[in-house]
Amino acid sequence: MNSLLNAALVLVLALNLFALGTSRILTVIRTVTFQGILLGILPLLVHGHPSLPAVYASAAAILLKGFAIPFMLTRAMRDVHIKREVEPLIGFLPSMILGAVATGFALIFAGELPLADEHMTPLLVPAALSTMFIGFILLTTRAKAILQAMGYLVLENGIFIFGMMLVEAMPLIVELGILLDLFVGIFVICIIVNHVNQAFSSLDTRHLAALKE
Amino acid sequence: MTGLWLIVVAAAVLAFSGLPACFFSRRSCAAQRLSAALMILGSAIGGYGVFLSLSAPQNEAVSLPWTLPWGRFSIGLDALSAVFLIPILLVPMLGAIYGLGYWRQADHPDNGRGLGLFYGLLAGAMLMVVVARDSVLLLMAWEVMAVSAFFLATTENENAAVRRAGWIYLVATHSGTLCLFALFVLLKKITGSFALSAVETGALSPTLTTILFLLTLIGFGFKAGVMPLHVWLPGAHANAPSHVSAVMSGVMLKMGIYGIVRLIALLPPLETWHGGLLLALGAGAGILGIAFAIGQSDIKRLLAYSSIENIGIIVMGIGLASLGRTLHRADFVVLGLGGALLHLWNHSLFKSLLFLNSGVVIHATHTREMNRMGGLARHMPVTSTLFLLGAVAICALPPFNGFVSEWLMYLGFFGSLQVSASGGAAWPTAALGAIALAAIGALALACFVNALSTTFLGVSRQPLAHEPHDPDLSQLGPMLLLAAGCTIVGCAPQYVMPLIQQAASQWLDADAASAASLLSYVPLRWIGGIALVLLGAAGIGFLLLRLRLRTRSVCGVGTWSCGYARPTSRMQYTSTSFGQMIVALFAWALWPQTKAPKIQAPLPSAGFFSTTVPDTLLDHFVLPFFRWTGRLLPRLRLLQQGRVQIYLLYIVVMVLLLLIWETIGNKS
Numbered sequence: 001m002n003s004l005l006n007a008a009l010v011l012v013l014a015l016n017l018f019a020l021g022t023s024r025i026l027t028v029i030r031t032v033t034f035q036g037i038l039l040g041i042l043p044l045l046v047h048g049h050p051s052l053p054a055v056y057a058s059a060a061a062i063l064l065k066g067f068a069i070p071f072m073l074t075r076a077m078r079d080v081h082i083k084r085e086v087e088p089l090i091g092f093l094p095s096m097i098l099g100a101v102a103t104g105f106a107l108i109f110a111g112e113l114p115l116a117d118e119h120m121t122p123l124l125v126p127a128a129l130s131t132m133f134i135g136f137i138l139l140t141t142r143a144k145a146i147l148q149a150m151g152y153l154v155l156e157n158g159i160f161i162f163g164m165m166l167v168e169a170m171p172l173i174v175e176l177g178i179l180l181d182l183f184v185g186i187f188v189i190c191i192i193v194n195h196v197n198q199a200f201s202s203l204d205t206r207h208l209a210a211l212k213e
Numbered sequence: 214m215t216g217l218w219l220i221v222v223a224a225a226v227l228a229f230s231g232l233p234a235c236f237f238s239r240r241s242c243a244a245q246r247l248s249a250a251l252m253i254l255g256s257a258i259g260g261y262g263v264f265l266s267l268s269a270p271q272n273e274a275v276s277l278p279w280t281l282p283w284g285r286f287s288i289g290l291d292a293l294s295a296v297f298l299i300p301i302l303l304v305p306m307l308g309a310i311y312g313l314g315y316w317r318q319a320d321h322p323d324n325g326r327g328l329g330l331f332y333g334l335l336a337g338a339m340l341m342v343v344v345a346r347d348s349v350l351l352l353m354a355w356e357v358m359a360v361s362a363f364f365l366a367t368t369e370n371e372n373a374a375v376r377r378a379g380w381i382y383l384v385a386t387h388s389g390t391l392c393l394f395a396l397f398v399l400l401k402k403i404t405g406s407f408a409l410s411a412v413e414t415g416a417l418s419p420t421l422t423t424i425l426f427l428l429t430l431i432g433f434g435f436k437a438g439v440m441p442l443h444v445w446l447p448g449a450h451a452n453a454p455s456h457v458s459a460v461m462s463g464v465m466l467k468m469g470i471y472g473i474v475r476l477i478a479l480l481p482p483l484e485t486w487h488g489g490l491l492l493a494l495g496a497g498a499g500i501l502g503i504a505f506a507i508g509q510s511d512i513k514r515l516l517a518y519s520s521i522e523n524i525g526i527i528v529m530g531i532g533l534a535s536l537g538r539t540l541h542r543a544d545f546v547v548l549g550l551g552g553a554l555l556h557l558w559n560h561s562l563f564k565s566l567l568f569l570n571s572g573v574v575i576h577a578t579h580t581r582e583m584n585r586m587g588g589l590a591r592h593m594p595v596t597s598t599l600f601l602l603g604a605v606a607i608c609a610l611p612p613f614n615g616f617v618s619e620w621l622m623y624l625g626f627f628g629s630l631q632v633s634a635s636g637g638a639a640w641p642t643a644a645l646g647a648i649a650l651a652a653i654g655a656l657a658l659a660c661f662v663n664a665l666s667t668t669f670l671g672v673s674r675q676p677l678a679h680e681p682h683d684p685d686l687s688q689l690g691p692m693l694l695l696a697a698g699c700t701i702v703g704c705a706p707q708y709v710m711p712l713i714q715q716a717a718s719q720w721l722d723a724d725a726a727s728a729a730s731l732l733s734y735v736p737l738r739w740i741g742g743i744a745l746v747l748l749g750a751a752g753i754g755f756l757l758l759r760l761r762l763r764t765r766s767v768c769g770v771g772t773w774s775c776g777y778a779r780p781t782s783r784m785q786y787t788s789t790s791f792g793q794m795i796v797a798l799f800a801w802a803l804w805p806q807t808k809a810p811k812i813q814a815p816l817p818s819a820g821f822f823s824t825t826v827p828d829t830l831l832d833h834f835v836l837p838f839f840r841w842t843g844r845l846l847p848r849l850r851l852l853q854q855g856r857v858q859i860y861l862l863y864i865v866v867m868v869l870l871l872l873i874w875e876t877i878g879n880k881s
Binding site for chain 1: 858865872
């Protein structure tokens with residue numbers, strides 16, 4: 001099981017870097033969707049035998065991240081007729097390098113953490129940290145509001161991976177609560193995207209600087 | 214039900230007394246009467262509660278857990294609390310009755326209901342401040358009090374000067390609260406709980422005692438308006454409606470004094486220089502406060518500065534008592550703290566009376582400027598008599614109450630010259646306090662002669678739209694009651710002394726307290742008797758004058774007409790010219806600002822002369838400091854780029870820094 005889990009996590013890391021490197025918004029959405037579905041399967045892999053709470057959590061995550069959220073985001077994109085290019089604030093290559101550095105940092109940092117033995121073997125903690133960092137990179141370096149939503153999503157994926165360690169300790173209700181939060185967050189962002197587009201005729205959040213004082 | 218719980222009920226009734234009126238029409242005077250009735254009800258319940266608990270032999274205390282993470286719902290009632298409860302129950306209630314005529318809701322539809330709401334809230338919060346025995350509860354009540362006072366002071370917020378005064382008050386009160394946070398956290402570290410319980414002797418190092426003392430002094434001093442921390446006081450008092458000023462000056466300032474007295478009672482005896490510092494601060498505040506008052510031509514600012522002076526006197530008494538605690542002189546404690554507490558009562562009586570009175574005057578003349586008033590005594594004989602009474606009381610002249618409390622302090626200061634019978638040390642420097650007190654008294658007399666004569670005597674300096682007249686009973690009644698209070702305390706001080714004595718002995722250990730009795734130090738019966746004789750003589754003189762005037766014809770000549778055949782109203786001493794000599798004496802502290810035309814030609818053109826005495830500290834130090842920071846701090850706007858990405862970057866950087874800090878911290 002462990003090798004399967006590690007393979008899935010490596011795939012997640014690769015998807016992270018891919019999301020940083022693509023220039024089309026739709027591809028980023030699909031990448032993150034795929035990552036979400038992959039993460040949805042993760043709870044079943046972590047503990048070998050599928051328990052009922054793990055099945056619930058995985059079903060909810062796949063439903064939400066694999067279908068509901070991508071649907072909302074693609075609709076929002078269609079509604080606001082935006083250009084399909086990503087428009088990064090720093091180039092694709094530098095952001096990929098940054099992502100790689102962050103992943104390396106996550107690996108080193110996870111080695112330093114005082115963790116229980118059962119968490120030592122898989123890539124779980126480094127993958128979680130690196131996904132969170134890359135979520136942050138997406139949030140801070142992309143100009144368009146939709147990409148911000150993607151960054152938020154990736155950040156949450158990182159937290160989700162972290163939550164894997166606790167899937168038995170943490171009540172299901174907490175897991176579902178986090179997913180609900182995420183859903184509402186993306187929902188609100190989609191509405192805001194529409195409004196930003198109406199007000200500024202663009203989705204570039206740099207225009208929002210006009211609102212400062 | 215015990216007295217303590219009755220007081221909690223009273224606090225609730227007072228706090229919500231303004232709420233029902235909010236559901237009525239904004240012009241409904243019936244709703245305002247309902248609020249006033251609730252205030253009376255609440256005060257009556259509270260008064261009965263105080264009576265019950267005072268007649269019980271021991272102090273009451275209740276401590277219940279609550280759901281907040283800190284503190285407990287601890288309340289208690291002892292003589293010290295009772296001393297402060299009585300003005301809280303009396304003055305706001307009288308102010309609410311006064312407000313029925315003074316601030317009629319039909320005339321003030323925009324702010325009448327808000328005023329009523331926060332007025333009740335302020336009274337209720339003050340009750341809770343005084344009974345709280347837990348610092349968390351105390352701070353909560355303290356903040357409710359401070360914020361409701363802010364909304365009351367800014368009642369007429371359409372006026373820019375009112376808003377400015379309100380902001381200054383808000384900044385000042387929160388600076389004080391900041392010190393209180395530090396104080397209570399330190400106390401928690403020492404005693405282990407947020408309960409306001411006595412700190413054991415020997416638990417504190419001298420440095421720690423000094424820090425706690427200074428935090429107490431600054432934190433509560435901001436609210437009390439002790440001189441360097443008074444900057445908010447004149448503006449807020451002058452711009453609030455008069456019955457609100459009466460409550461703020463007569464009662465709310467005293468909450469600061471309560472804090473100081475309560476905290477010092479909890480701490481082990483302070484060092485000598487702490488008492489000396491209090492004495493010096495009090496003397497300075499008293500003399501400069503009254504000097505500033507003389508320089509004012511706004512009647513309410515004058516009264517506000519006079520409050521600073523009276524707070525100074527109270528702080529002097531506390532300083533003497535603190536010295537007595539250090540030097541084991543029970544007589545200092547009883548006379549100093551007893552004098553301070555009695556003066557606090559007295560001040561809440563006569564200052565409220567004067568503020569209510571000033572409200573009537575302002576209603577009649579539509580100005581706060583004394584230089585435009587004059588001649589009101591003819592039209593408002595009752596009001597002017599009441600002002601005279603209040604003025605005599607505040608100048609600490611017999612036969613009224615101010616005399617008694619200052620007399621106690623004088624005795625204490627004179628006592629500092631000699632070694633006590635029980636062998637306590639002398640501290641002759643404190644005798645300087647008697648000189649300061651005498652100077653304050655003389656200046657106060659000058660100040661109130663000025664206020665009384667320019668407002669009520671002479672002839673009117675401006676044409677008035679309506680003939681001024683005495684107000685109706687809803688306004689006169691509260692003033693009459695306050696005046697009666699001044700007279701009763703002045704003529705029969707022996708009846709209020711037991712409570713004051715009990716409260717003052719909280720600063721003493723049990724055996725010293727039983728030995729030191731106020732009645733043995735002060736011939737109170739004599740003071741009361743002489744006051745009665747004086748009152749009687751004044752009454753007889755007045756009757757004789759009336760009899761004499763009945764048989765003689767009186768010619769109506771303007772006061773101070775100085776033999777001119779046709780004097781005009783401009784040929785009178787104005788308030789400014791009356792005070793000019795004293796203002797010039799104190800010019801080193803008052804920094805009066807004078808604008809005079811330069812006369813060069815033999816036939817100069819029309820010129821204008823004006824002089825004002827603004828608050829030196831506020832205008833020359835505090836506001837420039839804030840303007841300077843206001844110029845400096847906008848550079849931090851560099852951080853505010855208005856870009857979501859950059860804000861998120863701040864979060865990332867902060868998280869990373871924390872992670873690194875934590876890793877390094879774990880390693881070392």
